[in-house]
Amino acid sequence: MPRNCLIILLDGAADRAHPGLDGRTPLQAAATPFLDSLARQGSVWLHHPTDPGQPLPVESALYPLLGMGAHHAPSLGVLSALGSGMDLAQGDVVFSARLASVEREEDGALVLIDEDPSSTDEPDEAAHACTGEACADLFRSLEPATLRGVEFQLVHTEGLDGALILRGAADERVTDVDPLAEGLPLARPMALDGAPMIAEETARALGEYLARAHSTLSGLEFNRLREERDEPPVNALLTRAGGRQTPSLSFLNRFCMEGGLVSPLAALGGAARDMGLAFRHDPDRGEAGEDLARRLGWARELFEQGTRVVVVHSRACFRAARAKSPGRKKRALESLDAALAENLPSMTVAGRRPLVGIAAGPGAPASGRLIRTGEPYPVLLHGPGVRCCAGTSFQESEARALLRSTEFFALLLDLLDRSRLAGWRETPVPAWAWPAPYEPFRVD
Secondary structure, X not given: OOOOEEEEEEOEOOOOOEXXXXXXXXXXXXXXXXXXXXXXXXXXXXXXXOOOOOOOOHHHHHHHHOOOOHHXXXXXXXXXXXXXXXXXXXXXXXEEEEEEEEEEOOOOOEEEEEOOOOOXXXXXXXXXXXXXXXXXXXXXXXXXXXXXXXXXXXXXXXXXXXXXXXXXXXXXXXXXXXXXXXXXXXXXXXXXXXXXXHHHHHHHHHHHHHHHHHHHHHOOHHHHHHHHOOOOOOOEEEEEEEEOOOOOOOHHHHHOOOEEEEEOOHHHHHHHHHHOOEEEEOOOOOOHHXXXXXXXXXXXXXXXXXXXXXXXXXXXXXXXXXXXXXXXXHHHHHHHHHHHHHHOOOOOEOOEOOXXXXXXXXXXXXXXXXXXOOOOEEXXXXXXXXXXXXXXXXXXXXXXXXXXXXXXHHHHHHHOOOEOOOOOOOOOOOOOEOOOOOOOOOOO
């Protein structure tokens, strides 16, 4: 049986049917001969991290894929801060923060007009391009402040994303400001229903800080240059998903194996840090297949270093979905399939083929207003010991049954010969994998 497991996370690959693809999903429309061959030799299931119909961000969906319930995932704000390398103090409140473009209406409401103003057809070195160092400069322009007894510190993580840290008399039970879709007004920060008075004061302080941030950003020379070129100014800071750091769950302690993660997303570095996974941050550089091939190389290195379970994350399909381009997602899938065909057959660890799990989610629609879909997405199992279920292709309608929450990882654990017999307990603290490190019984 295999000793190692490679999980390939094709983030956002699962989708809805699109008229432009003759009523098919991008997975159904794409030419993916290698993935389809794996489906014929292995088994295809559907998976949902919680309950069908409930969309989840990839940061939360990763936890069930690695045998942890989604409820164990910290808030996105906490993951963003951890992913940036910050050490959070006890009591720190953290919100996920993102720069965006808004337009002020007559009544004072700020309407989101561009949620990704970093995209531009001009070279990166143009004075108005919101890339690289320009993004960092925008974050640096928003200096620390103390309002209503709450200390605010903004940290840049990557691109237009950051983490807003609140200290002092602060509470995380505050509504999100980010409306998640262009054309909608930003939401006023308010205390959640039933939250204590400190949450109300935090909401007021946050509103004042965000108003100050809007004023500061609007007055920058950078944004004057963008407006001269008819490009939307990067003039607002959007917050969501506030929380505090919670006690971590160690992947090693839970499953008695070392785990690793290779991803272009810094926030997933926070998840890796939270679970104790080895992490390789590998930003996207362009073509989907080339990015995936490079990350599979990182996975080889982690396996050689003794890591038993490695997740390789591709963001290409999600980016296509955010651009609302089914055709672009189809092309990304074909590029990813070619990279897998070239690199996966030669993937061995100490002469053994690893068990391979491929997940096409969490899903992301390439049409409509949603960022994520709540529909289950296909997952594939391939490798030594996997039952062949006579499927024909890797796509949404070829699945044999629905797996929920941690059940996908439980199957992987079983195929690694590491599943625990029900009721077996050789250690004082229960472990999910067998065998766990236990104290030998000795006699004099």
